[in-house]
Amino acid sequence: MEMTSLGSTEPTLACETRGLRKRFGSTVAVDGLDLRVPQGMLYGFLGPNGAGKTTSIRLLSGLLKPDQGEVMIQGISVIREPAAAKRPLAYVPDDPVLYGKLRPMEYLEFVSALWSLPATESQPRAEELLQTLGLWEKRDDYLETFSRGMKQKMALAGALVHAPTVMLLDEPLTGLDAAAARLVKDILLDFVRRGGTVVLTTHILDVAERLAERIGIITSGRLAAEGTLDELRQRAGETGGTLEDVFLRVTSATPPELPA
Secondary structure: OOOOOOOOOOOOEEEEEEEEEEEEOOEEEEEEEEEEEEOOOEEEEEOOOOOOHHHHHHHHHOOOOOOEEEEEEOOEEOOOOHHHHHOOEEEEOOOOOOOOOOOHHHHHHHHHHHOOOOHHHHHHHHHHHHHHOOOHHHOOOOHHHOOHHHHHHHHHHHHHOOOOOEEEEEOOOOOOOHHHHHHHHHHHHHHHHOOOEEEEEOOOHHHHHHHOOEEEEEEOOEEEEEEOHHHHHHHHOOOOOOHHHHHHHHOOOOOOOOOO
8 A cells, every 4th residue: 555644655666657748749648647556566557549548658668758747667767768767668569560470489589689688598488478378389380370369469478578577568458369368367467466567458347347456547648537446436436336337437428328
């Protein structure tokens, strides 16, 4: 629990933004975002389409430069010390682009080389990831032949190969069947149990409700609500409600009327 009284200690933060702003032309995508994600948890980052989720994740990863504000990964500024801040970081976009002419091991060797990992360290880790993610039998196939779900799992393997401690995942369950989605969720929960931090965006609210320890809901580029599910229920006046009930209340949305 975060403590603020005299003599208490602040939690160690995996990710933090302060006054983060990003504009694309006349459109404000992120508008003064203040986000604090404690280390060692799975954090659900939710919002309607166009709310600024993906832009925020890209700002956290250092792929985008903010117009204003600060981004910190484990206390290191992404803006002032990008190489050091990105070292513990892994990012998986909602539509990962892989090198289609590479095979799985070749791709993981390439990613490992980018992180300057020695082969003696990266090769056994790559093999373990392919086996864990159910891709070992496809190790001789080119990535261009992979389905959307298999590419999603391959991108996750690439993200994990350098042993990050913070993962930023944008819709990681897109294109996965039920068995693959369950496998990925188990991997993420194990990652958190080992002390890692996951920031995950998803439109599947049931997933966030089951997995996330804390949830942030963003609307119009701003954090509209943040806390545990119980805390969000209290603030939204939805005692006992589902995350969907809370989400709709916070975002001022209403479900479509069903036909009589």
